[in-house]
Amino acid sequence: MTDTTATTVDPRPDHTGAGHRGDTLLELEDVHVFYGNIEALKGISLNVARGEIVTLIGSNGAGKSTTLRAISGTHRPRSGSIRLAGSAIHNLPPHEIVSKGIAHSPEGRKVFSRMSVFENLQMGAFSRHGERIDDDVARVFDLFPRLRERRSQKAGTMSGGEQQMLAMGRALMARPSILLLDEPSMGLSPILTEQIFKIIEEINAQGTTVLLVEQNALMALNAAHRGYVIQTGRIILADTAANLAANEQVRQAYLGEI
């Protein structure tokens, strides 16, 4: 597949799967986010290297989704810095952040329910004004064959799993260098969850960096390279996914073991 956006400073991947892991792609430093007077994030620092799957696990209300919203610009942090490939993005409006290469698949299968599957995907590529999207649509349909069958079906009439696939596919249409996934397994059956995680790994293998927020810590740690544990707005643990999965504290709190 040829990259039609071959500019010199394009942080987007070339989809060849030859992701050069190592250099830091996304970096959060001491990010504080408030909802009114309530401090939801009390100084989050984390980084994601190019080509990684990094997961952010934690309980309900710990600040996982808020972290993603801060990154995608839909909720601006009060202080701290967020950098993408070295340049600060925390003061940019959401649409500019999308065109810089961060795509956010929001929590709760937020698809445009009255649009068809294809129209949803078309909206996903909204930031890429004037480019051809046929290849990207084909790529999404290869990842999610089920969507191809339902190409002209209205998104709201599909099952929860299909809507989740569509939300992910729509995010991919922006050709992001990093994909923010918010609870992709929420409300799905175990079989479907497994499928979704397989696809996440596949997306990553094709060269897209993934920051994954999950309550299903076991699945998330299985898929991820590294992980952060977030609790009441603070990062309390950071390690490789394998170490976190083995960590006694994590096992008790998040993996349901006593």
Added chain:
Amino acid sequence: MQPWMKRAAFLGLLGGFGALHVSLVGMVGTFQARDFISGIVTVGSVLPMLIAILVGWRAGILQRDTDVAPTPSRALASGAVAGAVVGLVLALLCVIILNVDVDWIFVNARPQLAEILLFGQGIGVGSIILIVGGALLGAAGAALNVVSGPVARTVTIAAIVTLLVSLMEPFLGAVFRNLSLNVVDDFLYDRGGLTPIGFVLVYALVAAGVYAWATRGDRARARVEAMPPDRQRNLKLGAYGVIVVLLLLLPLIVGQRLSEVVGTVGIYVLLGLGLNIVVGFAGLLDLGYVAFYAVGAYVTAVLTSPASPAFSPELPFWGALPFVIVAAAMVGLFVGAPVLRLRGDYLAIVTLGFGEIAREIFKSQWAQPVTGGAQGILSIPPPLPFDRDPQSIYYPILFFCILAAIGASSLAASRVGRAWNAMREDESVAEATGVNTTYYKLLAFGLGAAFGCVSGALFAAKIGVIFADSFNILVSINALALIILGGMGNIFGVVLGALVLVGLPEFLREFAEYRLLIYGAVLVIMMILRPEGLLPSRVRRAELHEDEGEDDAQYAAEAGEETGKPVVTT
């Protein structure tokens, strides 16, 4: 009493209340002056008849829980009971009117009303006519449920069209006379209504047309769809061509006096197209749209009128137009920017306030040196340098309407239209997919404002005189009502809505007094029977009927998921 009879009687009471209402507010009396079928039935007595038919129709839809078997005869009986109750209520009204002096409470409750309702008979015979007639009409209404679908549709639509043709006598008659078709006029119309022969002819023609369409329409459509695409396009272009030619000839067809009305409809079409961008496309409920209309009118008046207090070198209409559009965009941004963060109801209330503020400013002492305050601005020149005759003013209005329609439809199909669509569905997700919501909201406000301002400019030039009080909230409501009625998001819907809500009342002078009552009734009925409007856009229809029939698909899909059927298959 059996349950179905109870229900029918209840519906009859409701209908009776409606019939009381139209009688006591004076509609029956006013419309008595107009014949529906000359010498046989007046429009005044058609009103209660329609109510009897309507409740009969409703009562004829038997409910499963009240009836063991919804047989046709039971449906007819049910309708007859409901209709008879309507007649009974009216008969009681007549008894009261004739015996007690109540016109100090209800001005219209005079013996004349009783005479109309009783068909000129005495109370004894008249009451029997009312009740038996009501029962028959109710049964006829119920029969619509018994006969087959196409037949019922044919009968109903033909009746409605015939009634409209009769009501539009002042309009159609004038058109025929204007075209020197006096023969047709004499043949069809007499004393403000259809002649009996005219009635039969119109009804038969419409019924034949509707029935043919109901039974063979699908085949005709299939044949058009089977044509090769370029022929389909030619057909479409041909149809548009015919429409444009008709529109160009319209002032000549309808004549001098009615061109005035057609011009007013055109101004509202333009207003509706502009509001449709804001409300229908972008989903921002703007109740202060009149502000833009007022700005357009005032900018035109100040720049072009020699009587305007402020600006002395007078521009021609077309010279003022660029300033109007600039002013529009500025006001659009001025109103749009502070309300960007508001959604839904809050936006509606704030824009409502803006509309009122605009009017008060134009009227105020403070603005008097520019706007003339309460005196308004007089002697605004017409857009074309001829006399101010409605036929020549029509053409600029038509020009802008066509321009606006083309503009709006190409916007809807473009990237901008997609962004609006996404914003209307879910603003935060639209934002997350990279839609600059601030920009697209302001764009909607700005474009809507431009359309509204041009509409106001044409209004000022057409009327020649403007006062701040012409720009009241009713203009906003009219514009909103016409896009709701016509079908939100659809351009033909806007035109149809303007014709029905602005055009019809102008043609039907008797309606003027009851305009708002009829508006209200029409909108309520529309929201119940067809919330997507007369000519809905595809998306709107989907939005308003999304819970019908699609749930099943979703359940089926989810059931498949539950049973662990493989979901991702190749």
